[in-house]
Amino acid sequence: MDEPVLLTGAGGHVGRTVLNGLREEYDWRLMFHSQPAHEPEFPYWTGEVENHADVRPAMEDVNAVIHLAGDPRPDAPWESVLSNNIDGTHTVYECAVEAGVDKMVFASSNHAVGAAETDERTPEMYRAHDDFRLEGDEFPRPGNRYGISKATGEVIGRFFHDEYDISVCNIRIGNLNEDHPPIDYERGQAMWLSPRDCAQIHARALEADYDFEIVYGISDNDRKYYSLERAREVLGYDPQDNSAEWDGAERIDGTAEAVNVD
Template sequence: MTTVLVTGAAGRVAQQLRPGLDGVDGLTLRAVDVREVTGWDGAETAVGDLTDAAFTAAAVAGVDAVVHLAANPRPEAAWPELRGPNVDAVVTLLDTASTAGVRKVVLASSVHAMGGYVQPGGPVVDPSWPVRPCCRYGSSKAFAEAYGRMVADAGGPAVICLRLGGCVPEPGDLGTTIGWLAPGDLHQLVRAALAADVRYGTYFGVSANTRGMFDYTNATRELSYRPRFDSEVYVPGLPDGDGGLCRWAATDT
């Protein structure tokens, strides 16, 4: 039996992930958030703040792996709004997971950690390039990746960083099409990350988008992730827009 803790369980991405964890043999779920957790029938749930070391210790006790989705997800957020949920909580979680003997943390990063490379007509972004955040939110995710690397190298849990794109049922504008992550591909990606024999890695979490600007081939090679969905089918009739990507309208790098 494998016990997996999902943080940020009341959030949009976690709610889309939930059906993808059904039917996984031998999987026991625990779900936590700073607000009431719903939609996780059959899972042990708790409400609390991951910056609270005592709450986090109780949350990871007896856990084999963590899917860490809890964060302030707003690219426009100011640093005081990001520091607690996106930096302090990551440090507390990873340190506590190390002490508790957790085997693996699947850490939700974001394409915003590399968003400084994104521009119309620009090259597809390689996950091996140095981080280049496009906003303070992206910077908080770059920090999380770096801290995860340190923890993994120091003998703590394996850390797999998934630089998630826009995970919505359908892209809402043309900007979203370059980094869309279909819920079905989210399911496959997280399951693949939980199963992979990888000590540390960073991977773009995007679908097989015709207009995609984020290279996920290392996720195929190292995690056996093979996305099945393409935002191109939604393109007819979509309005213009930046899809939430900070530098999509940029004219230079």
């Protein structure tokens, strides 16, 4: 527990998972889009992430930011992702460098490379025997306008790193599913990210030293087409879960339960 960490998009799915898993680990500052139903346990702000005046106060004295805020819908219309995700991410970076933040962890998405799942490669690429891997250093290949906005957020981060020397880790988050991996959905099983692995990769991204990174945020699934090499090597990410250890909603060995998000 050192200097404060700001979590934007604290009310969203990934935000709740990160906070649930790392509640005791950091001195959190939270930013919500609108007033949360329950009073948060940590200092918090509400506002539009693309508005400098809404974001800037939340950055004061902050050492690192986990930026999750934005329109999370894969089918979000262009106007929304242009404003909430592209302009919003630019505003968050501008406020961060003004405030002297050292490190930005940006929630990118599998959708930034969704169109790499071509007709020729699928469904084979979703299967354990297939060795096709995306490493993360390729030119982006978004599968929808939401994916365009996430790839652009990565490019914005690349610029802010090079120009202002802020450390940037982009996590292309897979399929965060509570309780168990997606059922009867090969693609979702290949990119499953368990709640505890989600919390861990964000913690490692807050702790590790790096310049600019793009990593994949998935569990250590037998099925996978995202490489975990950079996340392991640079962040020290050590995923604990694997969608192959599940049969539908049940763990094959009957042991641990996936961690629920409250």
